[in-house]
Amino acid sequence: MKTLDAALRTAMGERYLECRTEGSTLRLEDLAPEVEAMLGHVLHASPAPEPLHPLTGRELDVLRLLVRGIPDKRIAQHLDISAATVSKHVSSMLGKLGVHNRVELARWALEHGLSGSSAS
Numbered sequence: 001m002k003t004l005d006a007a008l009r010t011a012m013g014e015r016y017l018e019c020r021t022e023g024s025t026l027r028l029e030d031l032a033p034e035v036e037a038m039l040g041h042v043l044h045a046s047p048a049p050e051p052l053h054p055l056t057g058r059e060l061d062v063l064r065l066l067v068r069g070i071p072d073k074r075i076a077q078h079l080d081i082s083a084a085t086v087s088k089h090v091s092s093m094l095g096k097l098g099v100h101n102r103v104e105l106a107r108w109a110l111e112h113g114l115s116g117s118s119a120s
Contacts, residue, residue: 004039004053005097005098008038011038012038053097053112053114054096054097055093055096055097055114058079058089059089059092059093060114061079062075062079062086062089062090062093063093063105063109063114064109064114064115065078065079066090066102066105066106066109067106067109067110067114067115068115072086072087072090090102090105093105
């Protein structure tokens with residue numbers, strides 16, 4: 001399963017890195033129309049649309065608690081898993097989503113409406 005980042009890299013070719021670097025300096029409000037246009041192009045060019053996100057249910061559980069600022073140890077207690085497992089889920093999400101830290105991960109969740117409290 002390709003991530004959105006991989007789909008954009010494929011669709012844009014050599015321009016991808018240049019655009020990503022330039023885009024990282026823009027405000028979200030300025031970038032949103034261009035991203036929506038590119039997403040429309042990528043999704044319509046694909047034979048089968050990719051899921052909106054590649055996260056597992058358990059990763060979503062961890063993410064919803066992380067967004068609320070809950071530390072790994074408390075997330076682990078809440079989900080009845082180890083703190084090391086929480087850390088592995090966070091690392092996995094960072095890689096899947098192409099973000100670099102927990103702040104970017106939380107921002108991604110908020111932007112995608114995944115901050116709800118449906119964790120078990």
